[in-house]
Amino acid sequence: MNHVEPIRLAQVSAGYGQRVVLDGLDLGLQQGTITAIVGPNGSGKSTVIRAMARLLPTRSGVVLLDGQDIRSFGPRGIARLVSVLPQSPSSPPGLTVRELVELGRFPHTGLFGRLGVEGVLAVESALTLTGLADFAQRPLDELSGGERQRAWVALALAQGASTLLLDEPTTFLDVRHQFEVLDLVASLCTSRDMTVVMVLHDLVHAANYADRVVVVDDGRIVADGAPAEVLTVELMQTVFGVAARIFTDAESGRMFCLPIGTGS
Amino acid sequence: MRSARSFAALTLLAAVAAVVLFVLHLGLGTVWIPPDRVVLALLDRPTDPTDLTIVRELRLPRAILGLLVGCMLGLSGALLQVVMRNRLAEPGLTGVSTGGIFAAVLFLAGTWGLPSPGQLLPFVVLVGALAGGALVLFASSFRGRIDPLRLILTAVIVNAVLGSLTSIVMLNSQQALGGILSWLIGSLNGRVWDDVWLALPWAAAGIPAGLLAARAANLLQLDDESGRALGLPLQPARVALFGLAAVLAAGAVSVSGAIAFVGLMAPNAARVIAGADARRVLPLAALIGCVLLLAADLVAQSLSIRPPIPSSSARVGLPVGAVLAVFGAPLLITLIRRSIR
Ligand SMILES: Nc1ncnc2c1ncn2[C@@H]1O[C@H](COP(=O)(O)OP(=O)(O)OP(=O)(O)O)[C@@H](O)[C@H]1O
Ligand SMILES: [Mg+2]
Numbered sequence: 207m208n209h210v211e212p213i214r215l216a217q218v219s220a221g222y223g224q225r226v227v228l229d230g231l232d233l234g235l236q237q238g239t240i241t242a243i244v245g246p247n248g249s250g251k252s253t254v255i256r257a258m259a260r261l262l263p264t265r266s267g268v269v270l271l272d273g274q275d276i277r278s279f280g281p282r283g284i285a286r287l288v289s290v291l292p293q294s295p296s297s298p299p300g301l302t303v304r305e306l307v308e309l310g311r312f313p314h315t316g317l318f319g320r321l322g323v324e325g326v327l328a329v330e331s332a333l334t335l336t337g338l339a340d341f342a343q344r345p346l347d348e349l350s351g352g353e354r355q356r357a358w359v360a361l362a363l364a365q366g367a368s369t370l371l372l373d374e375p376t377t378f379l380d381v382r383h384q385f386e387v388l389d390l391v392a393s394l395c396t397s398r399d400m401t402v403v404m405v406l407h408d409l410v411h412a413a414n415y416a417d418r419v420v421v422v423d424d425g426r427i428v429a430d431g432a433p434a435e436v437l438t439v440e441l442m443q444t445v446f447g448v449a450a451r452i453f454t455d456a457e458s459g460r461m462f463c464l465p466i467g468t469g470s
Numbered sequence: 471m472r473s474a475r476s477f478a479a480l481t482l483l484a485a486v487a488a489v490v491l492f493v494l495h496l497g498l499g500t501v502w503i504p505p506d507r508v509v510l511a512l513l514d515r516p517t518d519p520t521d522l523t524i525v526r527e528l529r530l531p532r533a534i535l536g537l538l539v540g541c542m543l544g545l546s547g548a549l550l551q552v553v554m555r556n557r558l559a560e561p562g563l564t565g566v567s568t569g570g571i572f573a574a575v576l577f578l579a580g581t582w583g584l585p586s587p588g589q590l591l592p593f594v595v596l597v598g599a600l601a602g603g604a605l606v607l608f609a610s611s612f613r614g615r616i617d618p619l620r621l622i623l624t625a626v627i628v629n630a631v632l633g634s635l636t637s638i639v640m641l642n643s644q645q646a647l648g649g650i651l652s653w654l655i656g657s658l659n660g661r662v663w664d665d666v667w668l669a670l671p672w673a674a675a676g677i678p679a680g681l682l683a684a685r686a687a688n689l690l691q692l693d694d695e696s697g698r699a700l701g702l703p704l705q706p707a708r709v710a711l712f713g714l715a716a717v718l719a720a721g722a723v724s725v726s727g728a729i730a731f732v733g734l735m736a737p738n739a740a741r742v743i744a745g746a747d748a749r750r751v752l753p754l755a756a757l758i759g760c761v762l763l764l765a766a767d768l769v770a771q772s773l774s775i776r777p778p779i780p781s782s783s784a785r786v787g788l789p790v791g792a793v794l795a796v797f798g799a800p801l802l803i804t805l806i807r808r809s810i811r
Binding site: 280282283284288289290292297300309 | 693695698702703
């Protein structure tokens with residue numbers, strides 16, 4: 207806990223054109239932890255992710271990367287420290303899984319794009335970790351949604367950054383593969399001391415995989431803390447507008463959040 | 471189709487085809503010189519001294535230009551397809567062809583009354599071509615941002631305007647017509663060493679730079695957010711790649727006129743063979759561009775030595791652009807039908 211925060215947003219305001227989405231947001235990440243960002247559609251979760259990696263310039267406030275102003279890093283410098291998996295990434299038809307994952311090495315390679323030993327190892331390990339070694343030669347557009355999603359996760363891993371920002375990494379995945387991706391993220395977090403931020407819609411995943419849950423509503427942080435403290439029946443009602451039951455399964459020790467409906 | 475081995479084999483095949491076509495091209499003309507004698511003449515050991523003059527002085531410049539122009543157009547088209555995110559993009563969409571031709575027409579319309587316009591024409595075309603490219607880039611950037619779709623639409627509009635202006639000038643001056651037709655369709659007839667020297671700097675600078683742009687091109691093929699997240703400054707990269715495509719096309723147009731289809735066909739063929747990775751698509755598109763242009767010019771040339779109208783004077787040079795349009799279109803359609811099911 208004596209680490210410098212990998213990323214800190216300090217009084218950050220950001221938006222699109224005339225529209226202000228985030229207004230004076232404060233959020234710091236703890237090294238080696240998983241933070242889940244949850245919130246309704248359009249609440250600004252993706253915007254927070256974008257601000258963290260300078261995909262969207264801030265209007266005011268500062269973003270600190272390892273304690274340094276993010277504006278003092280070049281784009282490749284940021285990419286060496288922070289990997290981002292966008293919410294709806296796209297690749298050209300015909301691009302194979304390996305070709306995609308190799309693009310993760312862009313911030314590390316020179317003019318001629320030689321991967322080098324380190325690069326090849328990073329690509330191989332990303333493919334293996336995501337269970338895609340057998341799919342490496344397949345074009346992405348001929349994969350299932352879940353396989354494709356794992357390829358994009360592999361790309362982010364090959365990038366070799368110590369902070370991973372994942373915008374809805376479990377969409378398109380079946381139950382089993384959702385767990386696989388989340389388990390992978392959790393194990394990277396411990397084995398490689400990586401810092402992870404995930405935008406999640408499934409509150410059960412947020413409750414069980416995150417060390418910390420940040421609830422965003424209308425561009426503001428309305429709750430922040432350990433899952434058990436944050437995910438309450440009241441919060442479900444005020445933020446998501448649903449009645450819900452929240453309980454812990456005695457056998458698995460897992461926390462569940464069961465929405466009942468919109469009725470009050 | 472996409473395995474590394476078949477890619478290597480097909481690339482090798484294309485390279486061999488380019489060499490064979492190059493030698494055949496040098497052999498073909500009013501006198502046929504067999505390949506062995508062509509090679510000997512190239513190596514400065516001619517069996518017959520006249521071979522040396524014919525091959526090295528008269529035919530070599532045209533063959534080299536075929537090689538360079540094909541390469542430049544193929545690469546230019548491949549780069550532009552990346553920047554515009556559209557497989558129908560071709561070098562003409564940089565605005566350089568219409569820009570170059572408009573400049574040529576204005577020049578030939580004789581407002582300046584220079585003694586020998588023919589020699590200056592390539593320079594005029596070059597300047598007009600570069601200006602056309604700059605115009606498209608400038609007109610399409612909005613608050614310093616280049617958007618692929620806006621770029622295409624702007625290019626289409628600029629091309630239409632420049633095309634109409636060209637027609638207006640042409641309608642108003644009869645003497646300009648004759649010379650300009652071969653520029654409009656693109657031809658390599660009667661090209662000499664001076665033309666090679668004109669195109670060479672653009673090729674020498676543009677081709678390596680274009681090939682080195684493969685890494686940036688790969689990231690531009692992803693969605694904007696992914697490309698940026700991987701550390702590519704999107705807007706500068708788009709401007710740079712568009713600039714490269716325009717420079718390559720301008721260099722080609724200044725010596726050959728507006729040759730169509732090569733720049734569309736070569737990158738599409740390359741994608742069918744090599745998939746989407748720009749590290750393969752770009753060099754392969756350049757290579758296929760060479761092969762296509764040399765083959766088409768071979769046809770153009772062999773048709774010109776037996777003119778259908780015997781009474782016509784020395785040479786009826788069929789422009790290579792016309793050959794490409796006629797033979798290239800069906801080839802392209804077949805290719806696209808096979809690749810996009
Ligand atoms: N590129 C954009 N241009 C203009 N407005 C945008 C853009 N992206 C997002 N917005 C707006 O900003 C607000 C926050 O969007 P954001 O994408 O951060 O929401 P989100 O919480 O990620 O939603 P979701 O759960 O649907 O992904 C929304 O009101 C949205 O309409
Ligand atoms: Mg979102």
